[in-house]
Amino acid sequence: MAMSQPRSATADVVVVGAGVVGAACAYYAARAGLRVAVVDRGPMAGGTTGAGEGNLLVSDKSPGPELDLTLHSLALWEELGSSLDADAFELERKGGLVVAATASALETLRTLGTEHRALGITVLELGPDDVHTYEPHLRHGLAGGASYPQDMQLQPMLATAHLLKAAVRDHGASFHPGATVTAIELDHGGRVAAVRTSSGSIATPAVVNAAGTWAGDVARLAGVDVPIMPRRGFILVTEPLTSAGEAPPIRHKVYAAEYVANVASEASDLQTSAVVEGTRAGTVLIGASRERVGFDRTFALPVLRRLAAQAIDLFPFLAGVHVIRAYVGFRPYSPDHLPVIGPDPRVPGLLHACGHEGAGIGLAPATADLITSALVGAAPAVDPVPFTPERFAVASIAGEANG
Amino acid sequence: MADEIVFDGRTVPVLPGQTVAGALWEAGIRSWRTTPVARAQRGLFCGIGACFDCLATIDGVPGQRACLAIARPGMVVSSRHDLVGAASPGTSATPGPPSAARYDVAVVGAGPAGLAAAATAALGGSRVALIDGAGQPGGQFWRQRESMGEGEERGYRDWPVFAGLRSIVEERVDHIPNATVWFAEPGFVLHTTAGRVEAGRVVLATGAYDRVLPFPGWDLPGVVTPGAAQALLKGSGVAVGRDVVVAGAGPFLLPVAVGQAAAGVRVIGVYEAGDPRGYLGRPGSIVGVAGKVREAMAYAAALARRRVPYRVRHAVIAAYGEAGVSGVDVARLDNAGQVVAGSVKRVTCDAVAIGYGFTANLDLALMLGCATRVSADGGLAVMVGGEGQTSVPGVYAAGEITGVGGATLSVVEGELAGSAAAQAAGSSDPLSGRELASLRRRRRRLRAFADAMHAAHAPPAGWPVWLEDQTLVCRCEEVPYASIAAAVTDLGASDARTVKLLARPGMGWCQGRVCGYATAELTARLCDRDVRRDDLATYAHRPFAAPMLLGDLSRPT
Numbered sequence: 003m004a005m006s007q008p009r010s011a012t013a014d015v016v017v018v019g020a021g022v023v024g025a026a027c028a029y030y031a032a033r034a035g036l037r038v039a040v041v042d043r044g045p046m047a048g049g050t051t052g053a054g055e056g057n058l059l060v061s062d063k064s065p066g067p068e069l070d071l072t073l074h075s076l077a078l079w080e081e082l083g084s085s086l087d088a089d090a091f092e093l094e095r096k097g098g099l100v101v102a103a104t105a106s107a108l109e110t111l112r113t114l115g116t117e118h119r120a121l122g123i124t125v126l127e128l129g130p131d132d133v134h135t136y137e138p139h140l141r142h143g144l145a146g147g148a149s150y151p152q153d154m155q156l157q158p159m160l161a162t163a164h165l166l167k168a169a170v171r172d173h174g175a176s177f178h179p180g181a182t183v184t185a186i187e188l189d190h191g192g193r194v195a196a197v198r199t200s201s202g203s204i205a206t207p208a209v210v211n212a213a214g215t216w217a218g219d220v221a222r223l224a225g226v227d228v229p230i231m232p233r234r235g236f237i238l239v240t241e242p243l244t245s246a247g248e249a250p251p252i253r254h255k256v257y258a259a260e261y262v263a264n265v266a267s268e269a270s271d272l273q274t275s276a277v278v279e280g281t282r283a284g285t286v287l288i289g290a291s292r293e294r295v296g297f298d299r300t301f302a303l304p305v306l307r308r309l310a311a312q313a314i315d316l317f318p319f320l321a322g323v324h325v326i327r328a329y330v331g332f333r334p335y336s337p338d339h340l341p342v343i344g345p346d347p348r349v350p351g352l353l354h355a356c357g358h359e360g361a362g363i364g365l366a367p368a369t370a371d372l373i374t375s376a377l378v379g380a381a382p383a384v385d386p387v388p389f390t391p392e393r394f395a396v397a398s399i400a401g402e403a404n405g
Numbered sequence: 406m407a408d409e410i411v412f413d414g415r416t417v418p419v420l421p422g423q424t425v426a427g428a429l430w431e432a433g434i435r436s437w438r439t440t441p442v443a444r445a446q447r448g449l450f451c452g453i454g455a456c457f458d459c460l461a462t463i464d465g466v467p468g469q470r471a472c473l474a475i476a477r478p479g480m481v482v483s484s485r486h487d488l489v490g491a492a493s494p495g496t497s498a499t500p501g502p503p504s505a506a507r508y509d510v511a512v513v514g515a516g517p518a519g520l521a522a523a524a525t526a527a528l529g530g531s532r533v534a535l536i537d538g539a540g541q542p543g544g545q546f547w548r549q550r551e552s553m554g555e556g557e558e559r560g561y562r563d564w565p566v567f568a569g570l571r572s573i574v575e576e577r578v579d580h581i582p583n584a585t586v587w588f589a590e591p592g593f594v595l596h597t598t599a600g601r602v603e604a605g606r607v608v609l610a611t612g613a614y615d616r617v618l619p620f621p622g623w624d625l626p627g628v629v630t631p632g633a634a635q636a637l638l639k640g641s642g643v644a645v646g647r648d649v650v651v652a653g654a655g656p657f658l659l660p661v662a663v664g665q666a667a668a669g670v671r672v673i674g675v676y677e678a679g680d681p682r683g684y685l686g687r688p689g690s691i692v693g694v695a696g697k698v699r700e701a702m703a704y705a706a707a708l709a710r711r712r713v714p715y716r717v718r719h720a721v722i723a724a725y726g727e728a729g730v731s732g733v734d735v736a737r738l739d740n741a742g743q744v745v746a747g748s749v750k751r752v753t754c755d756a757v758a759i760g761y762g763f764t765a766n767l768d769l770a771l772m773l774g775c776a777t778r779v780s781a782d783g784g785l786a787v788m789v790g791g792e793g794q795t796s797v798p799g800v801y802a803a804g805e806i807t808g809v810g811g812a813t814l815s816v817v818e819g820e821l822a823g824s825a826a827a828q829a830a831g832s833s834d835p836l837s838g839r840e841l842a843s844l845r846r847r848r849r850r851l852r853a854f855a856d857a858m859h860a861a862h863a864p865p866a867g868w869p870v871w872l873e874d875q876t877l878v879c880r881c882e883e884v885p886y887a888s889i890a891a892a893v894t895d896l897g898a899s900d901a902r903t904v905k906l907l908a909r910p911g912m913g914w915c916q917g918r919v920c921g922y923a924t925a926e927l928t929a930r931l932c933d934r935d936v937r938r939d940d941l942a943t944y945a946h947r948p949f950a951a952p953m954l955l956g957d958l959s960r961p962t
Contacts, residue, residue, distance in 0.1 A: 046903060160896075180899065283882070320955045321959070328949065
């Protein structure tokens with residue numbers, strides 16, 4: 003399937019980035035009848051996609067545009083699950099369990115739950131004993147929790163591969179790993195004309211910037227600024243705890259209520275909160291940390307220690323379980339923590355699909371749906387305005403006027 | 406009454422100093438772990454702590470390597486791997502008090518290179534720590550039983566060299582045994598299972614372990630690496646089987662076969678895939694390394710005396726058996742490393758020791774950011790300058806991790822690196838200019854010899870042809886060849902990292918130590934290209950150099 007040379011020198015759209023967002027954009031655009039070429043400087047899923055947990059969460063999002071987009075996206079994932087083979091990318095409707103250690107954390111959780119229910123999301127309020135029915139190995143003495151049966155998990159690298167495979171095999175797209183974009187060429191009218199890569203040029207009227215944490219670099223090639231920055235995270239991986247067919251010791255995605263606050267936080271210093279979940283391979287994944295330290299890939303032992311301690315605090319048995327590896331990734335975040343999706347009015351033909359922070363796996367299909375609607379001139383399924391790229395330009399002008 | 410341990414309710418006698426694996430093997434127990442996916446039986450494989458196939462629950466702590474754990478009388482060993490509600494945390498590691506002292510030089514690994522580096526740096530006046538996972542110095546090459554009897558050292562090569570280095574180390578170096586470095590931080594802080602060690606300079610001498618190529622049946626109990634056979638014999642005084650096949654490639658097969666034969670085992674044959682007549686007959690590569698050639702000749706003579714057949718250009722291409730290996734297919738190879746049609750013969754045996762050279766143990770080098778290269782044997786090695794300096798200031802490397810080359814070269818490299826590290830620490834140069842010049846000359850000759858040796862003992866080009874679709878490539882995650890192939894041909898992976906992300910080879914307990922080379926090679930072949938440094942490096946990068954209990958990780962040492 004992989005080709006090192008662009009198969010055709012022309013395309014209706016070139017997708018830059020073969021992570022889960024780029025793969026979804028390629029699949030939806032190709033399915034809509036466009037000739038799509040996907041280019042990536044590395045292999046598929048080589049950036050943030052390959053460093054995530056594969057969460058598809060509604061539970062961690064406050065009411066607002068991101069939650070609206072998420073609800074649409076989860077419905078699309080369900081659809082993809084039936085059209086592409088959910089088992090192939092390990093799509094699991096496992097449900098999320100948010101636990102609160104203190105009465106005040108539980109209070110916050112209850113308030114959010116009420117808001118969620120008003121939007122039609124299923125939320126089950128759990129008391130201090132109920133949580134053990136869901137997760138028998140949770141420690142005792144928690145204040146309570148909330149169950150979110152709609153939260154799902156998948157294996158993000160496999161999902162990316164299957165989306166790309168379907169785009170290429172069933173819908174005529176081409177995929178070019180190892181092709182670094184060196185220029186985005188504009189015509190005299192300032193419209194996108196071609197994408198130049200390290201392995202050839204592709205003439206195209208449209209470019210989708212799905213370069214994730216590196217989307218700012220790609221935007222700059224077209225002469226525009228998109229403020230996407232990296233937020234580092236580590237994940238610890240345990241030894242496999244179960245044999246095939248056995249019930250895993252941790253059944254849901256379990257996380258501490260503080261996680262919701264951390265996700266939305268503006269703080270640049272280190273934040274950690276326990277996020278613990280099993281995988282089909284039998285391992286347990288332990289997160290989550292957030293730090294703004296640029297692209298430093300060094301494993302920071304104090305952060306890893308905190309992740310371990312917080313996970314043990316939720317599940318004491320984990321103290322006697324081995325960690326066998328860890329991985330590091332960079333969430334692409336924007337100043338208002340919303341993704342950047344849609345046409346860039348500054349450069350006709352340039353569209354952005356980036357800045358999903360830690361939610362890119364979940365938001366990939368809805369993002370691709372919005373992008374494809376914009377490409378073919380169809381009505382968007384979700385209000386695209388909160389995600390428009392020009393919002394930062396406006397904000398910075400307003401900021402200057404006020405300053 | 407003899408000393409005993411209890412294994413799954415049955416008493417097993419142990420000799421002083423034997424490992425748990427050694428005691429079980431002596432009692433005829435070849436497997437004590439059930440794999441999670443296929444529920445297959447596993448036991449000893451690499452024998453030196455790299456493969457994690459021999460995991461057992463020891464005194465209530467699951468996930469212990471039976472090949473490393475010394476059997477203490479009364480120990481309770483279980484094949485069960487109970488996780489939830491398992492032993493209290495903190496039992497596998499006993500962090501000592503944080504060391505207030507900061508060393509000039511910390512040497513990691515007490516094999517030939519590490520001992521030489523530590524001794525040399527100490528002679529220069531540096532304050533030196535020598536950190537090693539084993540209870541006694543010597544590494545794999547000079548591995549001994551904990552309580553060795555009078556005269557037993559006669560079985561070892563270059564024992565006087567070891568004895569000399571050991572006495573310097575005993576006198577002048579802080580030897581920290583039973584300490585596995587699981588994390589290294591710049592500056593340098595080494596986190597070990599016996600506490601933390603700080604040093605201004607680090608010499609990495611972390612050695613190597615056997616490199617194995619997958620073949621049908623290689624996951625049967627009784628198929629082990631040559632290193633495992635050797636470790637069983639040297640470390641526990643246990644022969645690997647009654648009727649043993651020794652196979653693979655490289656000069657290490659010779660001492661392994663001689664050792665087994667001397668222990669009274671029937672060595673059915675030594676099947677060498679390469680052809681050492683190539684370099685032994687090339688005078689240019691032999692100048693200055695006459696000792697190496699004499700050594701090979703002596704082993705060959707010992708094999709001949711015991712009427713052990715030594716066949717070059719032959720390979721074991723499949724193993725058979727029910728509960729354990731009971732036979733292998735041996736094939737003749739042509740000059741291109743492909744099986745000669747009609748040459749396959751079934752050979753009956755109850756153990757196979759098979760390996761194709763060695764894989765360098767690069768965890769710490771990569772953790773500290775040292776640049777690597779593809780070495781003459783096709784594996785990954787640390788890039789070093791003339792004095793063993795790596796691309797990271799303050800980090801030196803010596804021995805097999807700079808490119809596999811044997812114990813003599815390792816000692817030379819250790820002396821050079823130890824001297825350079827001591828000098829950088831402001832100590833006096835322990836070596837005279839003449840000594841240094843002579844060491845550099847010897848290193849050049851030994852390295853040239855090693856390169857010629859690698860060319861003659863290269864893994865046979867035809868090995869991927871031996872694989873069947875269901876042959877496991879990754880033993881830990883039980884990933885068959887078909888899944889590796891599908892990741893490339895069906896899902897479009899174009900590099901070994903993507904294969905890992907899509908098919909899970911290298912994701913399990915051993916973290917790619919065993920399957921890394923094979924997966925990188927297979928990926929490259931499936932993509933119709935040569936293997937690249939990044940294919941190999943993706944299986945060598947490990948954030949933790951050893952598994953840690955989360956409870957231990959959570960507590961600062």
